[in-house]
Amino acid sequence: MKIVKVDLKERSYKILVGVDLSEIGNHMRDLNLGGKVMIVTNPRVGRFYLPKLEPSLKTSGFSVFKTIIADGERYKSQESANKIYAQCLKNNFDRKSAIVALGGGVIGDLAGFAAATFMRGINLVQAPTTLLAQVDSSVGGKVGVNLPDGKNMVGAFYQPRLVYADLQTLRTLPAKEFANGLAEVIKYGVSYDACLFSYLEKNIEQVKKLDETVLQKVISRCCEIKAKVVALDEREKNLRAILNFGHTLGHALEGLTHYKKYKHGEAVAIGMVGAVKIAISLQLADSSLEARLKELLTKACLPIRIKGIKLSWPSFLRFLQHDKKVLAGNIRFVLPLAVGKVKIVDTVPLAVIKNMVAP
């Protein structure tokens, strides 16, 4: 087990990487919670892991309740949050009670938002079961639900009390979902850590084979980076934005294709290549960067360009302009200068973006 600490004063917490879900009760006992725990999960993840989680929590003295939410991004909604609230109300949850998010990004964001807002905030424990959630969405406190007209448009910054990552859960993860998480792993390399990037170039096959030593090293390194950035800039006023590398184009691409054609990581992969191309065309980065990034993404089974759809530039632009990163109408890009170093640029000419998207 590796322990990564997120330092946010009285709201500090630990990320435990490489633990066993069947021991979560022991670790939650140390958090001085009340006696009631609501596990939020989906049917598939629940079938695999509730048999580990529930007995552990019960043995540690917790009363355990469950809210099962159907699988899929469209259930990251106010309606699903209302289901969680209703279960908590019905079972007399109080401010010392806890919600455990057992699942991937959808469950983590949704259950996190419910925990952030029920009674103005109750305890939250993240038990991420996907690579994406383990390296990214479960850490740092971004929680939320989608509106019919806007993904992640309603949410909060709300830190968990504990992040509990069992790497064994990745063995039941479909390959496409694993690649989805790898995109964010590679993002950390380009945005912040040239060593991580080189390490991935050398060890990508072991990563894909789920070699435990390599995985623990990679995942805990990603968590360290995120923890450090979040500790310096919890509410994304400046530094934290560097973790959005690849996300400006990625989010627009997801929106334009109605979140159906691309998984988040796939869209981010294409977005990272796009951002590199923009950086090169603005002479901020050397062209060798594009080749290295494309090679690593391809080995990670991720797409490097848009295929099979014809993009309409006006529609794409509309999605770019609705991004949460837009300020005063300026589209914000995170552009790489080299591997491990990025810069926030609000002044990319529209012609440059257009040329890259719809040449």
Added chain:
Amino acid sequence: MKIVKVDLKERSYKILVGVDLSEIGNHMRDLNLGGKVMIVTNPRVGRFYLPKLEPSLKTSGFSVFKTIIADGERYKSQESANKIYAQCLKNNFDRKSAIVALGGGVIGDLAGFAAATFMRGINLVQAPTTLLAQVDSSVGGKVGVNLPDGKNMVGAFYQPRLVYADLQTLRTLPAKEFANGLAEVIKYGVSYDACLFSYLEKNIEQVKKLDETVLQKVISRCCEIKAKVVALDEREKNLRAILNFGHTLGHALEGLTHYKKYKHGEAVAIGMVGAVKIAISLQLADSSLEARLKELLTKACLPIRIKGIKLSWPSFLRFLQHDKKVLAGNIRFVLPLAVGKVKIVDTVPLAVIKNMVAP
């Protein structure tokens, strides 16, 4: 004008008491906001004060948008929050944009919750137009909406950037609404400030006549107390709970009567008398306290006992047990020891409560 500062480090803000709504633009210009402002109000308040607010904001260079929410507690809902989100989305609001809550507690809580959660939080300015909102709900960051099964059950702690209290707005406030706010004013006296209580005993007639000097003194003193308590305990882990004096019984009474028979302040008034009686029966307080409190409440046109309904103790108990202040099944009371001094007690015997409610 009196300035009260709420000291919460990087989230500190000022409460301006005794300002003119037609000058709000000047004060908001200092906050380094983006160019867009959404005013949230109800039809009645909007009719009176939008003609002051809008030109001021426009003159200061803001683009002004409006969301009008129907009047009444039942519109403090997710549906109303969704209306605000939709207006913000439609008008391309970004993270530097602001929401101005122009109205009483319902508008402040609702617009505050929308600001807290839209894009994970945008700027919020409170422009309270009722006494209750000016002394209590607009200060301290409690925001939220009601669930069909629970008042204020969904919410957040989210601080405004500015509280802007124009005392002239109290001139258009119905007398019943004014008394509603006086209950919270009197609460500050009993909970925290014996001088304020004595001052009220001496000056209650001038208060009711809206004497500006007296009002400014009283309202800014209430804000000072709340600011101090919130600065020490923003998220109500301990100290802040003293501001709930009268609210344990008050909330249950409101719930039991479906929020129809009593205004919040009226229920709190009855709840304060109940809490005093409990304190006396537990020999924590002297019986003279009851007489002083009842006299002041009566002069303030507030009820001091339940009238015209027969309470069912089992139903009342159920509401007591659903209060957000309940921890591990213990009903939490704030009990007075003397004027200006209260104590949090989790161990009031049920028989004592029952005897007081349904003797």
